[in-house]
Structure formats: structure tokens, C-alpha cells
Amino acid sequence: MSLLFEPLQIGRLALANRIVIAPMCQYSAVEGTPGDWHMIHLGHLALSGAGLLVVEATAVSAEGRITPGDLGLYSDANEAGLARILKAIRTHAPIAVAMQLAHAGRKASSRAPWEGGAQIPSGAPDGWKAEAPSALPHAAGEEPPQPLDSAGLERVRAAFVQAAQRAVRLGIDGLEIHAAHGYLLHQFLSPLANRREDRYGGSLESRMRFPLEVFDAVRAACPAELPVWVRVSATDWVPDGWDIDGTVAFAHALKARGCAAIHVSSGGVSPMQKIPVGPGYQVPYAARVKAEVGLPTIAVGLITEPDQAESIIAQGEADAVCLARAMLYDPRWPWHAAARLGARVSAPKQYWRSQPREFKDLFEGAKTGQR
Numbered sequence: 001m002s003l004l005f006e007p008l009q010i011g012r013l014a015l016a017n018r019i020v021i022a023p024m025c026q027y028s029a030v031e032g033t034p035g036d037w038h039m040i041h042l043g044h045l046a047l048s049g050a051g052l053l054v055v056e057a058t059a060v061s062a063e064g065r066i067t068p069g070d071l072g073l074y075s076d077a078n079e080a081g082l083a084r085i086l087k088a089i090r091t092h093a094p095i096a097v098a099m100q101l102a103h104a105g106r107k108a109s110s111r112a113p114w115e116g117g118a119q120i121p122s123g124a125p126d127g128w129k130a131e132a133p134s135a136l137p138h139a140a141g142e143e144p145p146q147p148l149d150s151a152g153l154e155r156v157r158a159a160f161v162q163a164a165q166r167a168v169r170l171g172i173d174g175l176e177i178h179a180a181h182g183y184l185l186h187q188f189l190s191p192l193a194n195r196r197e198d199r200y201g202g203s204l205e206s207r208m209r210f211p212l213e214v215f216d217a218v219r220a221a222c223p224a225e226l227p228v229w230v231r232v233s234a235t236d237w238v239p240d241g242w243d244i245d246g247t248v249a250f251a252h253a254l255k256a257r258g259c260a261a262i263h264v265s266s267g268g269v270s271p272m273q274k275i276p277v278g279p280g281y282q283v284p285y286a287a288r289v290k291a292e293v294g295l296p297t298i299a300v301g302l303i304t305e306p307d308q309a310e311s312i313i314a315q316g317e318a319d320a321v322c323l324a325r326a327m328l329y330d331p332r333w334p335w336h337a338a339a340r341l342g343a344r345v346s347a348p349k350q351y352w353r354s355q356p357r358e359f360k361d362l363f364e365g366a367k368t369g370q371r
């Protein structure tokens with residue numbers, strides 16, 4: 001029996017298995033609105049047999065986009081574009097779909113990776129002034145962001161709430177709040193990015209205040225049955241930066257507020273980071289959060305092999321595994337994992353005839369007949 005293919009409960013959301021497709025920016029939206037690329041991209045990932053598809057970082061405001069091409073959920077056009085895609089997915093795939101609500105903070109106004117990823121100056125036609133906890137740029141020599149004053153903080157909180165309300169209208173199955181990878185909420189948590197002297201900076205408790213306020217506001221805006229959870233960076237990988245002790249404290253505080261799960265990533269706040277990248281390199285952080293906090297925990301980062309994924313679940317290091325690059329490389333990864341682990345997986349009936357002869361019971365409910 002494969003434990004990877006056992007169902008998982010995240011709050012009141014039941015997942016068919018423990019494979020999560022990671023949020024992955026596509027930098028291909030227009031004014032935040034998804035188009036045919038998203039239909040193709042999310043459409044084929046939705047047919048993968050994974051238990052949960054997390055839509056890419058979705059900006060809660062235009063200023064909160066990383067690049068001009070980021071997906072957003074701040075306008076009626078954004079909402080209509082996503083409604084079209086979700087309707088198609090719902091028609092053809094049983095997968096649960098969550099959305100990652102995000103604000104880029106000081107990493108906003110950037111070029112897409114395939115254009116080099118540099119900061120776009122705020123005076124450029126396609127650039128804008130980034131906003132952040134403090135007037136500290138992400139990298140030396142970059143244009144500093146505008147520190148958020150109390151009206152700005154209220155505006156950002158409200159933007160998260162409005163985006164969450166739109167997501168609820170779209171019938172989304174779960175919401176992940178992006179507090180990782182050096183974006184706005186992580187910038188509040190990290191002493192490397194947050195030098196505020198008001199109640200939102202300084203002590204751990206004060207640095208956690210704004211991310212927790214955003215969580216509370218989003219949680220309160222959603223129906224009780226909709227799980228809301230948070231993606232965190234467990235460490236900045238920089239001395240004196242945000243670390244795993246802070247992450248455990250943050251996760252405890254989130255749990256007390258009704259957070260449904262924790263998704264444990266790392267890094268992103270500083271170009272000084274030194275990451276010992278290797279297979280499953282972030283899993284020990286997920287394991288510690290799971291052991292100490294007890295929330296359903298999702299591990300991510302160079303999880304590429306079915307046996308590796310199975311072992312992470314079997315050892316109790318995490319409750320679910322999340323894959324990004326491996327899913328782009330092989331969107332049928334869950335099928336291959338099920339075959340490898342002797343499990344069954346959902347596949348569209350149109351593809352049932354592809355079931356390999358040596359895996360006669362791979363696709364749930366598969367039957368074929370012809371005259």
C-alpha cells in the first residue's frame with residue numbers, strides 16, 4: 001500500500017492523494033488576466049492525477065505583481081479570466097484547485113526570468129514603485145521601495161480580503177497565502193528586510209504582526225469550510241536572518257488562528273543566501289514544523305522521485321509532497337509514481353487506453369470496449 005496515494009484532509013478539503021502541484025508563476029498574464037496559455041498550462045496539470053493543484057502566485061493588487069505578466073485577482077477581468085479556466089478544469093478533472101494569494105513587496109516591478117529578471121525602474125513605462133516594510137532594496141544598488149504607512153498597510157490587507165472574496169466566488173477549493181520567497185509577508189517576518197520601528201518591526205512578535213493580520217483578515221473573509229493555509233520560508237539561509245525557530249513560532253500562531261496547513265519552503269529574501277541545494281533539502285524543516293506544530297504539513301524542494309516522495313510520507317516528515325519543476329518536466333509524474341508504487345490514480349477517460357499492459361489496474365475505474 002502506497003502512503004503517497006492515501007487521501008489527505010486539509011481542513012474540510014479532502015485530497016485524493018498527497019501529491020501537490022506547486023504554484024508556478026507563468027509571467028504570461030495581461031494586466032493580471034490569464035489567457036489561453038493558462039488554459040493549456042493549468043489544463044494539462046489538472047489532468048495529472050495529483051491531489052491538489054495550486055495556481056501560481058496571484059497578485060492581490062497591480063503593485064503586488066512581481067512582473068508585469070503576473071497573474072492577478074484584483075479586477076473583474078482577472079476574475080472572469082480565471083472563471084473560464086476553472087470551469088474547464090471542473091468539467092474535465094476531479095483535482096482540487098487552490099490559489100496562492102501574493103504580494104511581491106520590494107521584489108515587485110521585475111522583468112520575467114526569461115528577460116533576465118532585473119528590477120524595472122519605477123520611471124520606466126512598464127515599471128512601478130514597489131512597496132515594502134522598509135525602504136531597503138532587495139539587492140544593493142536597486143531602487144529602494146516605498147515603506148508602507150498605516151494607510152498602506154490597511155490597503156494591502158483590504159486587497160488580500162478582496163482577492164480572497166473573488167476566489168471564493170470562483171469556487172476555489174483552498175487558499176494559500178504566500179509568506180515565502182522574499183515577498184511582502186516574508187519581508188515583514190525577516191529582520192533582513194524589516195527595519196521598522198513601529199509595532200510591525202523589531203521583536204519576533206512585532207514582525208509577525210502584519211502577516212498574522214493578513215491571515216486573520218483572509219480567514220474571516222472566507223466561509224468556514226474553505227481551508228486557508230500559508231507558505232513559509234523556513235530560513236533565509238543568511239546569518240541573523242529569519243530562521244526555523246521563528247518559523248515554528250509563526251506556525252504555532254497561525255494554528256491558533258485556524259490555519260489549515262503549513263507549506264514549508266525556504267529562502268528568497270536576500271541575494272546573500274547560501275543554500276545547500278540537494279534532494280529534499282527543505283524536508284527537514286517541514287519535518288520540524290510538523291513535529292512541533294502538528295498542522296498538516298507540505299514539504300517542497302527537489303522532491304523528484306516516487307520512492308523519495310513515498311519515504312517522506314512514510315517517515316512522517318510531511319503529510320504531503322509538493323513538486324514544481326518535476327511536474328513541468330513530466331506532467332504525468334503522478335501516473336508514473338502510482339505505477340512505480342503499485343497504487344491507482346485518476347486519469348481522464350479519454351486517455352484510459354494508454355494504460356500500460358504491465359499496470360492493468362493503474363487508472364481508477366478504467367474500462368474500454370469496442371465493437
Ligand SMILES: Cc1cc2nc3c(=O)[nH]c(=O)nc-3n(C[C@H](O)[C@H](O)[C@H](O)COP(=O)(O)O)c2cc1C
Pocket residue numbers: 022023024025026056057100178180181231265300301302303322323324325326
Ligand atoms: C517556473 C517556476 C515558477 C515558480 N513560481 C512560484 C510561485 O508562483 N509561488 C511560489 O511560492 N513558488 C514558486 N516557485 C517555486 C516552486 O513552487 C517550488 O517551491 C520550487 O521550485 C522548489 O520545488 P522543486 O524543486 O520541485 O522545483 C516557482 C518555481 C518554478 C520552477
